[in-house]
Amino acid sequence: MIVVTGASGQLGRAVLERLLDRVPTGEVGASVRDPEKVRDLAERGVRVRRGDYADPASLAEAFAGAARVLVVSANTLGPEGLRQHRAAIDAAVAAGVERVFYTSHAGANPDSPFPPMPQHAATEEVLRGCGAAFTALRHGFYASTVPMLLRDAWRTGELRVPADGPVAWTTHADLAETAALALTTDELDGVTPPLTGPEAVTMEHLADLASRAAGRTIRHVVLPDDEYRAELVGHGVPEAAADMLVGMFAASRRGDFATVDPTLPRLLGRPATPLTEVLAAAVPAQA
Secondary structure, eight states: OEEEESTTSHHHHHHHHHHHTTSOGGGEEEEESOGGGGHHHHHTTOEEEEOBTTBHHHHHHHHTTOSEEEEOOOSOOHHHHHHHHHHHHHHHHHTTOSEEEEEEETTOOTTOSSTHHHHHHHHHHHHHTSSSEEEEEEEOOBTTHHHHHTTTHHHHSEEEEEOOOOBOOBOHHHHHHHHHHHHHSSOOOEEOOOBOOSOOBOHHHHHHHHHHHHTSOOEEEEEOHHHHHHHHHHTTOOHHHHHHHHHHHHHHHTTTTOOOOSHHHHHHTSOOOOHHHHHHHHSOTTO
């Protein structure tokens, strides 16, 4: 039995679907906080059980009988987020799994200014001491962030962002396919190389690509961090989310997301999805 946590979320559901392409339905389990959200999976024969990182007792049943468990990183940050990751890893080990998988990040670093990265680094340390074999899938930065960054730019013709560094944007679909392969083989052990898209793109380059996709010019405008944060908050973005985005740009300036690695396309047996495909699907009709 292979159990995927967070199976009602974007990444978890995508991994589970790719997993069903590789193994019989009866060998796949879904761990979700609300089983009603994935009733269709149960109707297809997937074992669906309630599992909540914040309720460790629920994880014992969700993981029972599993040989492998994918712990999808929590949305919660800080000490509580790490506590939840530890609870999920401990529950998987207690269930007797042969290997624990975790969705980490290529930029995992204890001193990163981007809040999720220290949490990924700390979770990797938990994995190293968990007593079971583990695989930390170091994902490239999710390309689904790009349409959000361009949301106003499509309308205004300006991509207004802080100073940045290159980012190897990577699609959920590619990462889900790679995770399904990892869950069903012994290809990846321990902390993986960065699983990234085909190139590292700066905001200046992104503005150029977006211009081509939209058929009109989108200018790259560099703002001071505090001005960018103020604009976000002024447009209704919660302060915590604004701080997170500022931290993302600060980490990119350090080169934390710049690595492009051949591992993902090697595992896929094809090139990784380029950012141009993401932009082609994201550009609004009126742009």
